[in-house]
Amino acid sequence: MGAAEGLPGVDPRDSDIDRSDVIDVPLGETRRWWSFLASDTAAVWTARILALLIWQMAGSAIDRIPTPIEVGEFLVEHADLLLPNIWVTVQTAAVALTIILVVGTLLGFAMGRWWPVRYFFTDLVMVLIALPAFIWALLAVMWWGFDDIGPIFVASISATPILIVNTRQGAQAVDGDLQKMSAAYNVPVMRQFRKLVLPTMSEYIIAGFRFAVLAAWGAILLVEFFGSEEGIGFQAAFWYDAGSFTGMIAWGFVMLVVIVAIDKIVMEPVLRRTRRWRAETTGWSM
Amino acid sequence: MSATPSTLRRPGLRIGGLAGRISGRGVARVALSLLGGLSFLGLWAALSEWAFEPFVLPSPFAVVENMVALLEEGIVAEAFLKSLYKTMMGWGAAVAIGLPIGLLMGRFRYARAFFHDLVYLLANVPLVVYAVVSLVIFGISDIGPAFVVMLLVLPAVAINVAAGVASADQGLISMSRSFRRDGGTVARYVIIPAVLPFLLAAARVTFADSWKLEALTETFGSSSGVGFQIHKAFTTFSVLDALSWMMFFVIFIVIVERVLLAPSERRIFAWRNPGAARDSM
Numbered sequence: 001m002g003a004a005e006g007l008p009g010v011d012p013r014d015s016d017i018d019r020s021d022v023i024d025v026p027l028g029e030t031r032r033w034w035s036f037l038a039s040d041t042a043a044v045w046t047a048r049i050l051a052l053l054i055w056q057m058a059g060s061a062i063d064r065i066p067t068p069i070e071v072g073e074f075l076v077e078h079a080d081l082l083l084p085n086i087w088v089t090v091q092t093a094a095v096a097l098t099i100i101l102v103v104g105t106l107l108g109f110a111m112g113r114w115w116p117v118r119y120f121f122t123d124l125v126m127v128l129i130a131l132p133a134f135i136w137a138l139l140a141v142m143w144w145g146f147d148d149i150g151p152i153f154v155a156s157i158s159a160t161p162i163l164i165v166n167t168r169q170g171a172q173a174v175d176g177d178l179q180k181m182s183a184a185y186n187v188p189v190m191r192q193f194r195k196l197v198l199p200t201m202s203e204y205i206i207a208g209f210r211f212a213v214l215a216a217w218g219a220i221l222l223v224e225f226f227g228s229e230e231g232i233g234f235q236a237a238f239w240y241d242a243g244s245f246t247g248m249i250a251w252g253f254v255m256l257v258v259i260v261a262i263d264k265i266v267m268e269p270v271l272r273r274t275r276r277w278r279a280e281t282t283g284w285s286m
Numbered sequence: 287m288s289a290t291p292s293t294l295r296r297p298g299l300r301i302g303g304l305a306g307r308i309s310g311r312g313v314a315r316v317a318l319s320l321l322g323g324l325s326f327l328g329l330w331a332a333l334s335e336w337a338f339e340p341f342v343l344p345s346p347f348a349v350v351e352n353m354v355a356l357l358e359e360g361i362v363a364e365a366f367l368k369s370l371y372k373t374m375m376g377w378g379a380a381v382a383i384g385l386p387i388g389l390l391m392g393r394f395r396y397a398r399a400f401f402h403d404l405v406y407l408l409a410n411v412p413l414v415v416y417a418v419v420s421l422v423i424f425g426i427s428d429i430g431p432a433f434v435v436m437l438l439v440l441p442a443v444a445i446n447v448a449a450g451v452a453s454a455d456q457g458l459i460s461m462s463r464s465f466r467r468d469g470g471t472v473a474r475y476v477i478i479p480a481v482l483p484f485l486l487a488a489a490r491v492t493f494a495d496s497w498k499l500e501a502l503t504e505t506f507g508s509s510s511g512v513g514f515q516i517h518k519a520f521t522t523f524s525v526l527d528a529l530s531w532m533m534f535f536v537i538f539i540v541i542v543e544r545v546l547l548a549p550s551e552r553r554i555f556a557w558r559n560p561g562a563a564r565d566s567m
Contacts, residue, residue, distance in 0.1 A: 043399035051404070065423060114310075119318035124326055130539040132498035133413075134505060134513075135532045138520040142528070143342065218412035222502075226416055226520075236418060245422045252415040260410055 008056045037041040066246040071140035081235065086258060089220060092148070096155035096216050097209075103156070104163030104212065105205055112171020113162065116140045120148040133158040133219040151223040151231075155216040162215055168200035168207025210267045218258045232258070344526045352530045355358055359516065362534060370427055371509040373500045376435025381485070384440045388447025388481075398448070405441040413438075413499050417506040431503040431511070435496045442488040450484035451477065488545050500537070 015090055036042055059067030066074075075082070109127075113120040136157055140150035174197050182192045224233025232255050239247025327346050332347040344352075356362050362495035417438060420430035454477050462472045504513025505520075512531065519527035 038396060040395070042400035043396050047400045047403055062423075064425070116314070116318055118526065119315045120322040122322075123319050124322050124431060126540065127536050130494060130536045130543075131532060132501060132535065134498070134502045135318075135516060135528060135535065138516065138526065139528055139532075140519065142523060214410065214412070218414055221414045222410055225488055236414075240418075240421070248418055249422055252418045253414050255412055256407075256410070259412060260407070263410060 006206050009093070009248070029100075041053075042206065053275065064245060066116050066249050070246050071250045071253060074246050075254075078247075078250075082254065084242075085230060085232050085235050086254065089224065089233070090160065090258070092151045092220050092231070093213075093216055096152045096220065097213060099152070100157045100160045100163055100212050100216060101209065104160045106209070108164040108167025108205075108208075109171050109201070112168040116270045118168065121164075125164055128157065128161040129165070131158070136221065137226050139224040140223055145229055146229055150227065151220040154223050155219040159212040159216040159220045163205070163208045163212045166204045166211070167201065170204025171209075205269075206267075206271050206274045210263070210271060213262065213267060217255075217262075221255055303339035321543050326443070327522055342527065348526060349529045349533060353533060356530055356534075357529075358434060365512045365515050366534070366538060369431075369497075369500055369504065369513065372431045372504075372511065373435055373496055375432035376496065376500070377439055377489075379432065379436040380439035380443050383436070384443030384488075385438075385447055385485075388444040389451060391444060400417045401444065402483060405444055408437055409441040411437075413495075413502055416499055420503045420506045426507040426509060428508070428510070431500045431508065431513075435500050438487070438499050439492045439496050443485065444487040446484040446491075450481035453484070454480035456567055479547045486551060487559025489552055493542065497539060 056067050056069070059070070061063045062265035107121065111121055133154060136154040137150075140154050142155075144150045163191055179192065182196065220231075221236075224231040225237045228234040232251055236248050236251035236255070239251060330346050331345075334340065334343040337343075340348070387397075387401055390399075391401055416434040419437075421435045424430035424433065458476050459472060462476065501511070501513035501516065504511040505517040506513075508514045511533065516528060516531045519525075519531060
């Protein structure tokens with residue numbers, strides 16, 4: 001994560017493969033009816049329908065795999081469980097992400113700004129990034145049982161380092177010459193911060209925060225799965241223990257839908273806003 | 287107002303030989319980094335000594351002793367080899383499937399739109415969902431972890447190969463066409479050299495995550511490997527064993543990243559951005 005700094009190579013979660021990348025090609029002069037089939041919209045929907053069909057076929061062919069229809073029926077049947085459990089997990093995530101945002105940006109900024117701080121924490125952050133969330137989750141269950149502190153602790157300790165690394169890169173990307181010039185012309189510190197430091201760093205912070213949201217979400221689900229009495233992760237574990245693969249897959253589907261919704265509705269627009277001052281996007285798209 | 291890091295970054299005294307690498311900043315750097323590690327260990331030792339019972343939080347010394355004992359037992363190497371084997375199987379499958387997808391995505395607009403959602407979705411699936419899927423489809427088996435590692439690595443391979451194809455020199459390609467070079471020659475001398483570094487970048491980006499996912503899937507349902515051992519520590523309620531395996535885990539990832547991936551990456555990309563200041567993290 002944040003590994004290939006300054007080198008080519010794309011992290012699929014970070015690339016600009018959002019909807020803005022897929023724009024319909026204007027149809028050619030000869031508007032034949034089938035030319036629509038070659039458009040991007042047609043391609044996207046063909047892929048979606050094909051994926052559903054393949055899932056359905058796999059489900060009918062193999063007993064263990066539930067079909068999308070069964071999963072849909074399960075979710076309708078247990079619709080009253082959906083909102084309360086999603087709410088519990090989202091609430092936990094909100095608390096954890098507040099902690100992550102405050103600690104991550106402050107420490108990341110300090111590491112980028114002052115080199116003694118950077119060298120003091122660099123290896124510790126490296127180790128924390130290398131640690132998998134699920135071991136923390138198991139430890140949290142052993143330490144606190146079903147207590148609410150478990151998910152928040154695990155989410156914070158596994159997602160904050162990601163934000164720290166990104167914020168640190170942002171703080172180091174601030175134009176040094178402009179800063180020296182500001183100092184020479186006695187620009188007030190607050191103004192420097194607002195006009196120079198913040199615009200540079202915000203892009204890095206938001207990009208890192210997007211990863212952190214994903215990591216925190218996964219971490220909370222893990223703790224809920226291993227030891228909790230409510231939440232989306234608990235529901236998946238509950239239906240697994242009840243021997244219902246359909247229930248387990250259905251709740252796994254909920255985990256995915258909620259995080260994709262958060263990413264699309266909240267994170268992506270914010271990320272695009274922080275990048276709007278750039279002349280061109282930095283994605284791999286041609 | 288202190289100067290920015292970039293203005294402070296000046297080369298060490300160039301006297302030659304070893305002395306050239308030693309500067310005041312370098313010494314401070316090593317000292318601070320050691321200080322950071324030691325203060326963390328100190329905090330840990332203090333907490334286990336005064337704040338918690340030893341079975342809740344064993345001291346770092348007890349953990350090291352336990353690690354040595356586990357090493358002598360021989361189960362560490364066995365578990366890591368087993369997990370590495372499964373990860374590599376998943377990796378091989380991901381390259382085999384992701385490479386053609388990436389080539390198509392880099393070449394055809396239609397393919398890019400077609401695989402767009404798949405790549406985005408696979409990259410955003412929480413790891414626990416992968417583990418659940420593996421458990422449902424394969425139950426307790428060795429294929430499950432390999433399968434989900436494949437799913438996790440696939441988008442990184444596809445999108446990096448696509449970026450590699452896009453980065454291939456268009457001038458060279460049209461020149462080859464003018465001189466009537468056949469497709470095989472163009473692929474060999476233009477496309478593959480452009481794609482290969484990106485493939486390695488995909489390895490670099492996904493290595494830690496794929497390893498974590500592999501162990502997690504083993505925790506959910508497996509009878510061998512690192513994740514299985516960690517799960518055993520959990521079911522026997524042994525914080526000591528869990529912390530020991532955690533340390534092995536970190537040591538393994540740091541060694542692979544620092545000793546294998548980072549140097550090979552620097553060598554492969556040396557021609558790309560000469561002199562790029564890379565403040566190591």
